[in-house]
Amino acid sequence: MxxxxxxxxxxxxxxxxxGDPELLTIRALQRLQSARVVLHDALVPREILGLVPPDVRLxxxxxxxxxxxxxxxxxxxxxxxxxxxxxxxxxxxxxxPAIFGRLAExxxxxKEAGVSYEVVPGITAASAAAAATGISLTLRGKARRVQFVxxxxxxxSDFDPVASGLCDPHVxxxxxxxxxxxxxxxxxxxxxxxxxxxxxxxxxxAGRADEVQIRTRLDALSRSLAALPRETAVILLLGAAIRGExxxxxKPLNVPTAVHCPFENMTVPGRSRVKIP
Amino acid sequence: MxxxxxxxxxxxxxxxxxGDPELLTIRALQRLQSARVVLHDALVPREILGLVPPDVRLxxxxxxxxxxxxxxxxxxxxxxxxxxxxxxxxxxxxxxPAIFGRLAExxxxxKEAGVSYEVVPGITAASAAAAATGISLTLRGKARRVQFVxxxxxxxSDFDPVASGLCDPHVxxxxxxxxxxxxxxxxxxxxxxxxxxxxxxxxxxAGRADEVQIRTRLDALSRSLAALPRETAVILLLGAAIRGExxxxxKPLNVPTAVHCPFENMTVPGRSRVKIP
Numbered sequence: 001m002x003x004x005x006x007x008x009x010x011x012x013x014x015x016x017x018x019g020d021p022e023l024l025t026i027r028a029l030q031r032l033q034s035a036r037v038v039l040h041d042a043l044v045p046r047e048i049l050g051l052v053p054p055d056v057r058l059x060x061x062x063x064x065x066x067x068x069x070x071x072x073x074x075x076x077x078x079x080x081x082x083x084x085x086x087x088x089x090x091x092x093x094x095x096x097p098a099i100f101g102r103l104a105e106x107x108x109x110x111k112e113a114g115v116s117y118e119v120v121p122g123i124t125a126a127s128a129a130a131a132a133t134g135i136s137l138t139l140r141g142k143a144r145r146v147q148f149v150x151x152x153x154x155x156x157s158d159f160d161p162v163a164s165g166l167c168d169p170h171v172x173x174x175x176x177x178x179x180x181x182x183x184x185x186x187x188x189x190x191x192x193x194x195x196x197x198x199x200x201x202x203x204x205x206a207g208r209a210d211e212v213q214i215r216t217r218l219d220a221l222s223r224s225l226a227a228l229p230r231e232t233a234v235i236l237l238l239g240a241a242i243r244g245e246x247x248x249x250x251k252p253l254n255v256p257t258a259v260h261c262p263f264e265n266m267t268v269p270g271r272s273r274v275k276i277p
Numbered sequence: 278m279x280x281x282x283x284x285x286x287x288x289x290x291x292x293x294x295x296g297d298p299e300l301l302t303i304r305a306l307q308r309l310q311s312a313r314v315v316l317h318d319a320l321v322p323r324e325i326l327g328l329v330p331p332d333v334r335l336x337x338x339x340x341x342x343x344x345x346x347x348x349x350x351x352x353x354x355x356x357x358x359x360x361x362x363x364x365x366x367x368x369x370x371x372x373x374p375a376i377f378g379r380l381a382e383x384x385x386x387x388k389e390a391g392v393s394y395e396v397v398p399g400i401t402a403a404s405a406a407a408a409a410t411g412i413s414l415t416l417r418g419k420a421r422r423v424q425f426v427x428x429x430x431x432x433x434s435d436f437d438p439v440a441s442g443l444c445d446p447h448v449x450x451x452x453x454x455x456x457x458x459x460x461x462x463x464x465x466x467x468x469x470x471x472x473x474x475x476x477x478x479x480x481x482x483a484g485r486a487d488e489v490q491i492r493t494r495l496d497a498l499s500r501s502l503a504a505l506p507r508e509t510a511v512i513l514l515l516g517a518a519i520r521g522e523x524x525x526x527x528k529p530l531n532v533p534t535a536v537h538c539p540f541e542n543m544t545v546p547g548r549s550r551v552k553i554p
Contacts, residue, residue: 023303023304023398024303025400026298027297096407097408098404098412098414099404099415103412103413104416107411107413117411121400121407123302123398127373127375130396131374131375131395131396134394136378136379136380136384137375137376138376138377139381144441145424145425147425149422150422165422165448171424
């Protein structure tokens, strides 16, 4: 493992979280505010890019599922080149860089080039979806595991809900990029013996102002997902933790709430000085 | 699903993250600074409790694995009672409240009592461990799933690594509270055909100043874990994402780095005003 020295790292991989600026970590905000160049994914919303000081160079490197405006090789090369120029570099990725963020490819390129890096974790979409809906992804005795699965197969292969472990009754599954896989998930779980009445929870744009929550039955899953606009980022939650909530009614649309700059009114109390004892 | 109105919620469940104050979300910090009462788990370190203004009442409700200083029923009752008194209440939990945080029990009590709540997500220990070691929990084509599993069985039952899905070659597993389960994991994976040379990564106190990283072989897993102090919170990482790093050497101890209060020098640039277009 390469030593990862925080403040000295030439490149900071920073998790942007689900898109709400208040759900950035404090360290992520610090890195954005002290960068010289920020390379960001297309999925990072402008509310977060707006936190970067105006004199900082912002470079979008695209990266939506199935639509890469810049190939991975070029991103790697660009990272190395800018780091060698001595720029303080932030590589900003949606959610958590370590979860469906293709971190490994870029880290590998930096290591080969001898460029130091650090990783600043972010709130992943499944955590944001759980928080938004108020559910726990784990339940004592009922859901002792939680798994994050991608519904988007890079190699074009079909999504297999059974092989992906979705059928285990003791697991909560959060499926990222669930849209294309939804018909397979619905058919696969029904033929594996799940009831058509099994509950599923769809969270679109989790943690953003335009968040959408849809509770649906398994037999209506594809239809419910198809009703969402194409550009909505979708997390699908399945399992005992969801079924435990069945007394309650579907809530099709969350009323958008205003997002304010989070730290303008923040006070630093006298006790906030942090020391290692 | 109950409507969760942010600023109006009587109780805020707040994720404290892995323990480093800089890994709190901005919203978590806001909630801590505007609370009247904070009920916190024993695992939340004093660096984070130190961010709460001095006039705020701090109540420790214990909760370490196997050692509850306050039974769950009493915590529930206390939450409801304090909320009804009109206190702005924060229920501070280590990591992410929705992942091994026993959120459901407390939410259920609040719902029954008609008390409104919100959940502020936190960085879960597995994300912190991944960031600290620089690995990606998912790998294109190799690790399309990541799962978080608890090694601590509430009902005293034995941990079964096969039933817990640890053997799937395409999954990355992060085992929380792995200490007691380590001998079972080692024996179970070896008898399931894993090589004794398979790599495992142990991260103790991930994201804290006293963080420890140990890379070990599967056949030395129990011994490596047993060498850690009993009070170290342990995350164990297993799977293809870990094996992909085998060229590198073990790094037994991370040099502690100083943690500074993160927002004292934070500037709010002109562009940081966040508006929903």
